[in-house]
Amino acid sequence: MKLILDTEACTGHGRCYSLAASLFDSDEQGHSVLLASSVDEGSLSEARAAVVNCPEGAISLVDD
Numbered sequence: 762m763k764l765i766l767d768t769e770a771c772t773g774h775g776r777c778y779s780l781a782a783s784l785f786d787s788d789e790q791g792h793s794v795l796l797a798s799s800v801d802e803g804s805l806s807e808a809r810a811a812v813v814n815c816p817e818g819a820i821s822l823v824d825d
Contacts, residue, residue, distance in 0.1 A: 762799075762800040762805060762808065762822050762823065762824060762825060763798055763799060763800065763822070763823050763824070763825040764784060764795060764797070764798050764799075764800055764808055764811075764820065764821075764822055765798070765820070765821045765822075765823060766785075766793055766794075766795045766819060766820055767817075767818075767819040767820075767821075768792065768793070768819075770817045770818065770819035771792045771793045771815075771817060771819045772792070772816075772817055773787070773790060773791035773792045773793070774815070774816055774817075775787060775791060775793075776811065776814040776815060776816070777793050777811040777814070777815055777820055778793060780807060780810045780811050780814060781804070781807035781808055781810060781811040783796065783797070783804055783807065784796055784797050784800065784804060784807060784808055784811065785811060793819070793820075799825070800822065808822050809822060
């Protein structure tokens with residue numbers, strides 16, 4: 762699976778890096794930064810949690 766982050770839509774709520782710290786971090790303004798775009802089976806539940814908890818819908822998970 763592949764994570765996609767729409768950096769233009771992100772406003773920095775921080776839910777993604779709170780829920781999936783191995784996949785996301787924050788920049789100096791608090792906006793999300795992808796640490797890994799490829800998601801393995803072990804990180805899939807974290808990735809899904811980040812997707813459904815993003816208020817802006819800035820994160821998506823797609824088959825690669």
